[in-house]
Amino acid sequence: MAAAAVAMQQLGPVRPGPLHVGRLEIDVVVVPDRDGVRLTVERDARITATVPAGLDTARLVAVVRSRRRWIFDKLDERMEEAALRSDKEFVTGEGFHYLGRSYRLKLVDEAPVPVGLVHGRLLLRRDCLDRAQDELIAWFRGRGNVWLPARAEPWAQRMRAPCQNIAVRRLGYRWGSCNREGGVNIHWAAMQLPASLVDYVLVHELAHLHKRDHSSEFWRVVGRAMPDYQARRDQLDRFGAQLWLPESVNSVKQLAHR
Numbered sequence: 538m539a540a541a542a543v544a545m546q547q548l549g550p551v552r553p554g555p556l557h558v559g560r561l562e563i564d565v566v567v568v569p570d571r572d573g574v575r576l577t578v579e580r581d582a583r584i585t586a587t588v589p590a591g592l593d594t595a596r597l598v599a600v601v602r603s604r605r606r607w608i609f610d611k612l613d614e615r616m617e618e619a620a621l622r623s624d625k626e627f628v629t630g631e632g633f634h635y636l637g638r639s640y641r642l643k644l645v646d647e648a649p650v651p652v653g654l655v656h657g658r659l660l661l662r663r664d665c666l667d668r669a670q671d672e673l674i675a676w677f678r679g680r681g682n683v684w685l686p687a688r689a690e691p692w693a694q695r696m697r698a699p700c701q702n703i704a705v706r707r708l709g710y711r712w713g714s715c716n717r718e719g720g721v722n723i724h725w726a727a728m729q730l731p732a733s734l735v736d737y738v739l740v741h742e743l744a745h746l747h748k749r750d751h752s753s754e755f756w757r758v759v760g761r762a763m764p765d766y767q768a769r770r771d772q773l774d775r776f777g778a779q780l781w782l783p784e785s786v787n788s789v790k791q792l793a794h795r
């Protein structure tokens with residue numbers, strides 16, 4: 538019965554959703570006007586295949602098999618990144634990025650708020666040490682909720698994007714997301730990026746308010762607003778790998794223990 542189910546899965550045009558190839562689980566996303574197969578390994582080690590509509594499942598399985606080596610190398614890379622990220626300590630002198638600049642943490646006995654940026658030092662009140670991670674994330678979210686809407690406004694105007702509001706959230710492996718009501722969500726961790734890369738994240742989500750998928754039309758919308766978006770996307774890959782992302786460290790570790 539199980540063997541038959543596997544055989545059935547391999548027949549006919551590919552369907553969106555999970556596809557198992559050996560011990561890999563591939564998340565299939567079907568995009569009507571896509572040319573070929575694009576494989577990506579996300580920060581949390583999820584594997585996505587973006588494929589054209591009507592592609593034969595057997596063909597996709599063959600592509601995944603031919604790129605197994607690359608996929609496993611990428612998974613190793615993601616594990617290493619996660620290991621690099623995990624070593625933040627909440628002690629005086631530890632470095633944290635905010636809008637692309639590095640700030641040293643300083644533990645203080647008294648302060649009006651649990652976390653604050655004062656004279657170039659990131660202050661953490663000592664009585665909050667047992668929940669330091671949550672307090673720092675709350676600080677990034679608070680900063681983002683003020684900074685991002687003002688930053689997004691000129692982009693939204695230029696792109697005529699019907700953006701209703703911007704919220705900073707925990708978004709797992711994604712930098713941003715949006716909904717049909719014109720709401721844009723940005724990952725709190727994006728506030729660690731240089732402003733030029735936060736702009737890329739914003740423009741990407743604002744473009745989704747016009748076009749939901751990653752079709753060539755979507756990238757044209759992005760390119761019209763931000764002609765150098767490809768360079769910024771590459772920088773985001775590199776810079777993003779060094780950011781403090783405690784949540785995705787956990788998900789990569791869970792995957793490793795499966």
Ligand SMILES: [Zn+2]
Binds near residue numbers: 741745751
């Ligand atoms: Zn997107």
